[in-house]
Amino acid sequence: xxxxxxxxxxxxxxxxxxxxxxxxxxxxxxxxxxxxxxxxxxxxxxxxxxxxxxxxxxxxxxxxxxxxxxxxxxxxxxxxxxxxxxxxxxxxxxxxxxxxxxxxxxxxx
Amino acid sequence: xxxxxxxxxxxxxxxxxxxxxxxxxxxxxxxxxxxxxxxxxxxxxxxxxxxxxxxxxxxxxxxxxxxxxxxxxxxxxxxxxxxxxxxxxxxxxxxxxxxxxxxxxxxxxxxxxxxxxxxxxxxxxxxxxxxxxxxxxx
Ligand SMILES: Nc1ncnc2c1ncn2[C@@H]1O[C@H](COP(=O)(O)OP(=O)(O)OP(=O)(O)O)[C@@H](O)[C@H]1O
Ligand SMILES: [Mg+2]
Numbered sequence: 001x002x003x004x005x006x007x008x009x010x011x012x013x014x015x016x017x018x019x020x021x022x023x024x025x026x027x028x029x030x031x032x033x034x035x036x037x038x039x040x041x042x043x044x045x046x047x048x049x050x051x052x053x054x055x056x057x058x059x060x061x062x063x064x065x066x067x068x069x070x071x072x073x074x075x076x077x078x079x080x081x082x083x084x085x086x087x088x089x090x091x092x093x094x095x096x097x098x099x100x101x102x103x104x105x106x107x108x109x
Numbered sequence: 110x111x112x113x114x115x116x117x118x119x120x121x122x123x124x125x126x127x128x129x130x131x132x133x134x135x136x137x138x139x140x141x142x143x144x145x146x147x148x149x150x151x152x153x154x155x156x157x158x159x160x161x162x163x164x165x166x167x168x169x170x171x172x173x174x175x176x177x178x179x180x181x182x183x184x185x186x187x188x189x190x191x192x193x194x195x196x197x198x199x200x201x202x203x204x205x206x207x208x209x210x211x212x213x214x215x216x217x218x219x220x221x222x223x224x225x226x227x228x229x230x231x232x233x234x235x236x237x238x239x240x241x242x243x244x245x246x247x
Binding site: 032033034035036038039043051053054055056057058059061062063064079083 | 121122124125126128129132142146149150153154157209210211212213214215216218219222223
């Protein structure tokens with residue numbers, strides 16, 4: 001499934017720059033503790049988190065997640081969107097809980 | 110080929126720059142993606158530890174014909190009990206650091222898991238050196 005399809009089905013807001021939503025999503029990981037995400041998220045995962053600080057950019061990039069989904073209405077801290085745009089990281093937002101988002105993803109697969 | 114990186118002990122916004130840069134270089138050279146993944150994870154964890162625990166330092170990342178060797182050196186507080194520090198879940202991170210998403214006590218276990226060899230040398234009050242080795246081939 002493409003990120004764009006996931007975004008449409010779950011009504012996600014695109015926070016980062018347009019142009020990369022063709023990327024494939026192959027799994028899903030929920031986590032806010034960055035070392036857990038680093039060690040456990042698989043390349044291609046949609047990473048669902050409520051962490052909004054700048055370090056999510058490095059983690060998403062180094063762990064090769066397909067996209068970051070900020071749950072619970074969380075918005076990125078100042079400068080995070082810009083850093084993600086520089087590294088082609090897709091950031092999406094939603095008012096849904098992490099559980100609702102993951103369950104929504106599971107229904108699509 | 111050796112890359113040298115200075116690592117700030119205060120600049121949280123740019124923590125991970127060394128790992129990102131070295132990853133990009135390995136990608137350009139065409140190193141297999143599973144190797145790049147291991148290097149990225151292990152190097153990031155060591156880099157973050159250098160920033161948040163080691164008060165900054167430097168890193169030398171070397172690509173050899175059959176392996177990657179990455180050394181992180183800091184002049185921070187050192188580690189009193191390395192065996193305990195290696196345990197999953199052990200962390201001395203402050204609340205402030207935890208609020209940023211660090212402090213799960215999973216960094217060193219991650220490094221262990223994703224490297225072929227890991228050596229820590231540390232002296233309390235002097236600093237810490239961490240050497241990571243990742244083989245390019247099975
Ligand atoms: N370079 C270092 N200098 C001093 N102490 C260190 C250093 N690296 C690790 N430590 C000590 O070892 C502990 C465990 O490190 P580890 O990376 O496993 O967990 P953490 O950094 O606390 O949390 P996480 O990596 O999950 O965000 C740290 O909390 C710290 O006490
Ligand atoms: Mg750590």
